Amino acid sequence: MAAEVAEAEAADGRCRLRRFSCELGLLSRPDGSAAFLQGDTSVLAGLYGPAEAKISKELPDRAALDVLLRPKVGLPGVLERSREQLLQQTCEAVVLGVLHPRTAISLVLQVLSDAGSLLSCCLNAACMALLDAGLPLSALFCGVTCALQPDGAILLDPTARQEQEARAVLTFAIASADRKVLMVTTKGSCSVQEMQQCLAAAQRAADTIFQFYRDSVRRRYSKC
């Protein structure tokens, strides 16, 4: 299967996103797969589903979605469990699970390299994998990480070093319908105004990311 690569760069005044790159359908076994690259951070996502569920796990009225996040080094720990819960509830909010009752949808994410903004890269890879698998979705979502620097400046899509120096790092999952907030998680403390400013910046950046999704999918299917 030919690998498709699309690139996008965003310049939003001072808030720049790093170079994006995405490859859809690169794995042959999963129903949907995507490799998402943000700068030097890359995550590989594979999605199996809707498939038969174990009787203990199956839900009578909708699909049971579970997420597995594997770190680059070592065994998954409490941090990975907490991130899996965030990703699972975000995906459950958009996937129309009621169309596939008593089935299981498994999303497996493998961290290939971590150079900052890992959670938002996982979110983007998850959404692309859902698209590639052709699952019914009520909206798309994208992940944006904002870092608040000590002088109050907002940096989007920070690198690992920028995240460490920042006094707060906020990750948002923005839905494509009305740019509403699907998921928020914060690290460090910030004032209420700063959070609202970061949210506004993230919603603006989401426009670029959704355009990138559209271009990637268009390129993937234009050759078929």
Added chain:
Amino acid sequence: MAAAFKTVEPLEYYRRFLKENCRPDGRELGEFRTTTVNIGSITTADGSALVKLGNTTVICGVKAELAAPAADSANKGYIVPNVELPSLCAERFRSGPPGEEAQAASQFIADVIENSQMIVKEDLCIANGKLAWVLYCDIICLDYDGNLLDASVFALLAALKNVQLPSVTINEETGLSEVNLKQKNPLIIRKHPVATSFAIFDDTLLIVDPTAEEEDLATGTVTIVTDEEGRLCSVHKPGGSPLTGAKLQDCITRAITRHKEVKKLIDKVIKSITPK
């Protein structure tokens, strides 16, 4: 009649109440359940607190031990929180290794401690590179009726305020540590974070302090942790229905009000304890 309807159509039953802007237990949408706190109940722990939020009962015990600091942060101690959801507290938790909810709650508490800087790790260091305090904070839920995170954060804060650490000196000649159990000092708590949780219903309505039934029917949850300066220590919205920025702002405003209520309660309790 009402009980039968509640079993067959729980969501519809609930909507009937929400239309009148109230809930089955008589509370308003923005009202918390009765909060009670009891500190110092576990005598074998260095600090403890029992918090009841309606029926949700959470107990936190803090044990302090001595350890050598890590090589790369020689002037920092450790704080190790752990949230346990034993099979005692609710039917759905089975005994065995910690499930996903317990692990996610433990990570959340660790993040709150780190983000709010309520205890600065440098304060736990006794001798640079040689000796530091390790605070093991065990938070155990005894009765799960929703809103675990709020009760856990409150129990942790009350227990830490209650901790009395013995003074430790390092003997210059022998190089060994000497613990003086007669002379105790309280912990330096710099910030007082308080968590407020909301459940999202039908993608639009926000209700505060959900019970276990409400959590099952909800389409999403939001938890906001604020400190006394009105700064946000954590905004935790793990997926669920999407919210606009304005709705999120409403949650934050309610959380700031709740912080004042809880702070008053904690101050009252600490004052009522006579120092030993």
